[in-house]
Amino acid sequence: MRAGNLFVVSGPSGAGKGTLVARLLEAVPDSWVSVSATTRAPRAGEVDGVSYYFLDRDEFLRRADEDGFLEWAEYAGNCYGTPRSSVEQKMAEGKQVILEIDVQGAFQIKEKIPEAHLVFIEPPSMEVLEARLRGRGTEADDVIEKRMQAARLELFQKMRYDKRLVNDDLDSAVAELVDYVNAQAEKPQGL
Numbered sequence: 001m002r003a004g005n006l007f008v009v010s011g012p013s014g015a016g017k018g019t020l021v022a023r024l025l026e027a028v029p030d031s032w033v034s035v036s037a038t039t040r041a042p043r044a045g046e047v048d049g050v051s052y053y054f055l056d057r058d059e060f061l062r063r064a065d066e067d068g069f070l071e072w073a074e075y076a077g078n079c080y081g082t083p084r085s086s087v088e089q090k091m092a093e094g095k096q097v098i099l100e101i102d103v104q105g106a107f108q109i110k111e112k113i114p115e116a117h118l119v120f121i122e123p124p125s126m127e128v129l130e131a132r133l134r135g136r137g138t139e140a141d142d143v144i145e146k147r148m149q150a151a152r153l154e155l156f157q158k159m160r161y162d163k164r165l166v167n168d169d170l171d172s173a174v175a176e177l178v179d180y181v182n183a184q185a186e187k188p189q190g191l
């Protein structure tokens with residue numbers, strides 16, 4: 001059995017993190033993705049406990065106060081956090097644990113768990129990023145503008161990541177991500 005590893009996948013909203021992680025889960029049998037908690041409203045088709053744990057702000061902050069999150073951050077007006085207990089359990093089981101979280105959360109994780117592998121997903125261009133966000137059809141114009149502003153700041157942080165990957169052709173990007181995860185998982189621990 002391979003030892004468990006922690007992978008943080010972040011990058012601008014709309015870069016394709018969720019799409020890539022879904023394909024990664026199919027390709028890497030011992031991988032597992034954490035379900036985050038959020039105060040944002042569910043989108044059409046999102047299911048509580050599957051897409052996210054949808055919490056009101058008071059409940060979210062209560063859990064944060066109780067140290068229930070491994071990391072948490074405010075992004076574009078809403079709170080997002082990684083539930084601590086399920087991640088710790090899956091790490092102990094030796095899974096390749098994937099966190100799909102924003103840049104602020106990524107650096108909180110690196111601070112607490114230096115051996116975590118940070119992967120930055122980059123769009124081919126800002127124009128493509130905006131087209132993907134609009135094409136997804138899940139956000140209103142003002143929210144897309146907030147996310148594009150956040151993206152400009154997030155892109156400044158990409159050099160601090162262990163691995164950067166441009167998500168242009170989807171199949172190539174999936175292959176690069178899967179290769180990276182498998183390569184890290186095969187390394188003896190501590191290297």
Ligand SMILES: Nc1ncnc2c1ncn2[C@@H]1O[C@H](COP(=O)(O)OP(=O)(O)OP(=O)(O)O)[C@@H](O)[C@H]1O
Pocket residue numbers: 011012013014015016017018019020132133135136167168169170171173
């Ligand atoms: N390589 C690609 N080529 C073309 N379209 C893509 C590619 N990757 C993802 N997409 C599309 O771009 C849109 C945004 O992708 P996705 O929802 O995975 O982004 P995300 O980074 O997870 O966003 P968020 O952080 O908001 O959850 C989706 O409609 C998805 O189908």
Ligand SMILES: Nc1nc2c(ncn2[C@@H]2O[C@H](COP(=O)(O)O)[C@@H](O)[C@H]2O)c(=O)[nH]1
Pocket residue numbers: 010011012013017036037040071072073075080081082083100101102103104105106
């Ligand atoms: N710091 C954290 N960021 C998270 C977490 N879960 C998701 N996210 C990031 O938030 C934005 C917006 O997500 P969306 O679902 O509203 O489009 C995106 O960058 C996610 O990766 C988390 O637990 N912690």
